[in-house]
Amino acid sequence: MASTGTIGSMDRRQLLGAGLLLALGVGTPLQLWRRHAEGESDIADVGQRALAERLSDLVVPATDTPGALAVKVPDWLLLALSHGQAGTAAQPTGPYVLARPVGSAVPVGLAWLDAVGRQLNAMAKGDFVSLAAKAQHDLLSALDAEAFKPGNDAHPWHKIKDLILTGYYTSEIGGSQELRYELVPGRWEPDIPITLQTRAFSSDWTAVDFG
Amino acid sequence: MSATFDAIVVGSGITGGWAAKELTQAGLKVLLVERGPNEPHGDYPTEMKAPWEMPFRGMGDAEEYLKSYPVQSGNRHFNEYTQHHFVRDDINPYTVGEGQAFNWWRGYQLGGRSLTWGRQCYRWSDYDFGANKADGHGSDWPIRYADLAPWYDKVEDFVGVSGSAEGLASLPDGHFQPPMALNVVEQHVRGVIGQQWPDRCLTVGRTANLTQEKEGRAKCQYRSICARGCSYGAYFSTQSSTLPAAQATGNLTLVTDSIVDQVEIDPVTKKATGVLILNTATGKTMRATARMIFLNASAFNSVHILLRSRSELFPNGLANSSGVLGTHIMDHASTLSGMALMHGFEDRTTYGNRPTGIVIPRFRNLDKADGHGFTRGYSYQGGALQSTWTQGKRMPGIGAEMKDNLHKVGPWKMVLVTYAESLPRASNRLTLDPVKTDAHGMAALHIAFDHGANERAALADAKVEAKAMLEAAGGTYLFGFDQPGAGGSSIHEMGGARMGHDPVTSVLDKWNRAHDVPNLFVTDGAAMASSACQNPSLTYMALTARACDAAVTMLKEGRL
Structure with a gap:
């Protein structure tokens, strides 16, 4: 994140990735993926990880409760994408064709993250992850607003945001400190007042599924 | 290996549990055969898990689901906590009609779908039992509400149904x-x-x-995660309710991991003699014999067993002299x-x-x-x-x-x-797939439905x-929408061995007994001659209790 160089992020990421691979002597992303499939933890390249960390932190920052970084949402995001969670095993519809084709040995899911990264770099006219936090927030807010315009449901950001929120609110801190979690309520109260202190339940399963 | 019983009940789901309970409590020695693994009550491995204790936060591994659960994973109750209560699609195949889709959502384990059901309990009325006769779709039901009302009472009293009387x-x-x-x-x-x-x-x-x-079951804890299994016993399932009642009689023999391949028949007496059972753990086949057979394998699987049970006497499937076996299937x-x-x-x-x-x-x-x-x-x-x-x-x-x-x-x-309500139509039909077989070499079921x-x-x-x-x-x-989901999406698939007055146009009589085979009963959803628009399980249970009572009486009177 320290560099403010003018190299496009894909180039930078490729350079970083290639450098790391050479340093570790582990070869290609395909081999990396195979290592993951065999139980090792290197799912993504360092550029993808850096982007996952910035996006997670920007979407759910630490406030009076810990944020996404404290509960390792980036780890979840990369794992989830590598398994095609939230429909990321398939190509998006519409104009957002991913760089990595379906059927590639490397999971398609990570290409959704790459697509978001490409757009943010284009908006940044450089390397998004190298910008100051305020600039990152403003750019991501703009991308978020664009993605949520009517008719733009296929924008890859929807999936990334979905998985970041999922990672946070299904963590112990997100689910039981930021929100309320009660596995065994023991009673049903059909009508009670909401106060300023009332927090939503992460264990309201109907709301989770259909709310 | 062989064994002899008074009755064999095939399937341990919502109606199989009832048949086992009613028949054992009447003093009969009963063999209950479940194709899936045992899952003892209270031993529900994900029941108390939080999302952060699950590898995929409760949503499950999408990659695995694409490969092994492409159909089941579409069910709203299917998730990482409940996936073991659903079949793997890759090893439990079925085929569908050209250009059609059908979600056959199933659970092969002790208790079957009684572990995952929606638990809604609604009586039918004579608007429903009289519907086929009134408008001419399907064949007339051989019973009316008054025939079933006391059995609804009995079933509700045992199940424990909460609800509001509205008149x-x-x-x-x-x-x-x-x-x-x-x-x-x-x-x-x-x-x-x-x-x-x-x-x-x-x-x-x-x-x-x-x-x-x-009766030893706690009241609801308002978790609403029933499909994981409930060790409080607060909702009705085979495990929480009918199985312990049947086991308490000392008359029940339960076998799991055992698929009934066929019902066997004596060509002279035309009575069922027993069943051929494939033990999926050992790969061995055994024969069990009994004085009567109850099929409670779920609507489509009971029909599937009958279609597989072909003989010289019944070349098109057991109890199928009418030719209507497999036809008129429905789903809301x-x-x-x-x-x-x-x-x-x-x-x-x-x-x-x-x-x-x-x-x-x-x-x-x-x-x-x-x-x-x-x-x-x-x-x-x-x-x-x-x-x-x-x-x-x-x-x-x-x-x-x-x-x-x-x-x-x-x-x-x-x-x-x-x-x-789904109208009964002859073109909506189950047959044996001529080509595809399952992991055990049995012909896969073909589902034609629109x-x-x-x-x-x-x-x-x-x-x-x-x-x-x-x-x-x-x-x-x-x-809002006005187009139905794919067939099966209500998980109310039923029919295929309908009850009726006439052996020429129906498979079962008014006691859920095969017209063709006097000691063979089918009391799950296969028996339905129409679908009404209510959730059907309560009616299946009432029909089962009623049929068991009739069967015991017939047995005692030497009429089976």
Whole structure:
């Protein structure tokens, strides 16, 4: 994140990735993926990880409760994408064709993250992850607003945001400190007042599924 | 290896459990055969897990689901906590008709789908039992409400059904435990509907979740994660209820991991002699014999067993001299008819997860033909709910402001889902696939099924009426649909061995006994001659209890 160089992020990421691979002597992303499939933890390249960390932190920052970084949402995001969670095993519809084709040995899911990264770099006219936090927030807010315009449901950001929120609110801190979690309520109260202190339940399963 | 019993019950799900209970309590030695693994009551491995204790946060591994559960994973109750209560599609194949789709959602384990069912318990009325005769679709039921009413009583008393008596002709009241309360929005909508449409009633779903303790079963803890299994025994399942009752008699032999391949028959007496069982753990086949057989393998699997049980006497499937075996299968046509934002209750919420929704029973085509372009009817289920963090997936915004928004209880929404009656049609049919086989070499089931124009017209009407009711209650209508989901999506698949008066046009008689085979009973959903629009399990259970009583009487009188 320290560099403010003018190299496009894909180039930078490729350079970083290639450098790391050479340093570790582990070869290609395909081999990396195979290592993951065999139980090792290197799912993504360092550029993808850096982007996952910035996006997670920007979407759910630490406030009076810990944020996404404290509960390792980036780890979840990369794992989830590598398994095609939230429909990321398939190509998006519409104009957002991913760089990595379906059927590639490397999971398609990570290409959704790459697509978001490409757009943010284009908006940044450089390397998004190298910008100051305020600039990152403003750019991501703009991308978020664009993605949520009517008719733009296929924008890859929807999936990334979905998985970041999922990672946070299904963590112990997100689910039981930021929100309320009660596995065994023991009673049903059909009508009670909401106060300023009332927090939503992460264990309201109907709301989770259909709310 | 062989064994001899008074009765063999095939399948340990909701009706198999009842057959085992009723027959053992009558003093018969019973073999209960379950194709899936044992799952002892209380030993529900994911029951108490939090999302952060699950490898994929409760959603499961999408990669695995694509490969092994492409059909089952579409079920709303299927997730990482419940996936072991569903079959793997890759090793339990079936085929569908050209250009058709059918979601055959199944669970092969002790207790079957009694572990995962929706628990809604509704009696049928004579509007339903008389429907085939009245409008000519399908064949006439050989029974009416009065035949089944005492058995509904018996079943409800044992199951423990909470609900509210409403005095409705189309949905007879039963023996209920105290109802779970409507939430504040549902109560409001009930009032508006009752005032504006006196022939319509919104009431709380009648559900097999206890509101009072009962025979060693605790009352509901308001978790609403029933499909994981409930060690409190607070909802009715084979494990919580019928199996312990059957085992307490000392008359039950239970075998799991055992698939009944065929029912065998004596060509001279034309009676069933027993079953051939494949033990999936050992790969060995055994024969069990009995004085009578009850098929309770689930609607399609009971038909599947009969289709597989071919002999010289019955070359087209056992008990199929009529040729109607496998035909006239049904599944309620269902869709989300309306969702609305509800206003005026922003300062109200609830505590606990009520494991049932609401129901608006059928009001069309009762005493007057007021269905526009369709016969019979539909009913709504659904409820009012508030959003939680997942609404953030559909909203713009990031950062502290968004986090603060998601901290709060979300807005109220009201949802109405329609279940429309499925007409019995000969073209909707089960057959043996001529090519495809399962992992055990048995012919796969072929399912030909389409919803028809009647169902679509009912859903179109339901969408219009849902919008009208939600808006009358002050809601902002968001969206709704009028096209049904794929066949099977209601998980109310039924028919294929229908009951009827006439051996020429039906498979089973008024006692659920095969016209062709006097000691063979089919008492699960296969027996249904029509579908009504109510959730069917309570009727299956009542039919089973009634058939068991008749079978025991026949056995004692030497008529089997």
